[in-house]
Amino acid sequence: MASVNKAIIVGNLGKDPEMRYTQSNTAVTNFTVATTDQWTDREGNKQERTEWHRVVAWGRLGEICGQYLQKGKQVYIEGRLQTREWEDQQGQKRYTTEIVAREMQMLGRAGDSQGGGGGAPASPAQQAPKKAAQQGGPAQDPFPEAPMPGDDDDLPF
Numbered sequence: 001m002a003s004v005n006k007a008i009i010v011g012n013l014g015k016d017p018e019m020r021y022t023q024s025n026t027a028v029t030n031f032t033v034a035t036t037d038q039w040t041d042r043e044g045n046k047q048e049r050t051e052w053h054r055v056v057a058w059g060r061l062g063e064i065c066g067q068y069l070q071k072g073k074q075v076y077i078e079g080r081l082q083t084r085e086w087e088d089q090q091g092q093k094r095y096t097t098e099i100v101a102r103e104m105q106m107l108g109r110a111g112d113s114q115g116g117g118g119g120a121p122a123s124p125a126q127q128a129p130k131k132a133a134q135q136g137g138p139a140q141d142p143f144p145e146a147p148m149p150g151d152d153d154d155l156p157f
Helices: 059-068 124-135
Strands: 007-013 018-021 027-040 046-058 074-087 093-106
Touching: 007 046, 018 059, 027 059, 046 059, 046 074, 059 093
Parallel strands: 046 093
Antiparallel strands: 007 027, 007 074, 018 027, 027 046, 074 093
């Protein structure tokens, strides 16, 4: 049976992205995005909860994110969830779940640090990275998933 691993979020960056390069000169950019749910409880009080999402972007998409994104900007991210495991200094196993970005689109108006414009046309500075991200297709994934036997023959349609 087929499975789907897809995450789509729209939120605001919590801090400026951190970009670095691997030994093989591949860009990797890490940043956090906050999403907020708002609702009214049974007593009529407005409630809100903010979730923080770790995002990692590789290759050309990572370079674009590192160059154009900044704290407070509203962004659309599409990718897949990935959980990594490591050992901390005390020898304890630690885990983190992050979104490995495949697509990114900057939202809001140019110069608007809160990204309040939602549907506003992108400025030329925003269109350049968007086009570059689209032309390059998905960022090169350094951890490609292994194909499953018979993937192409077992489609249900």
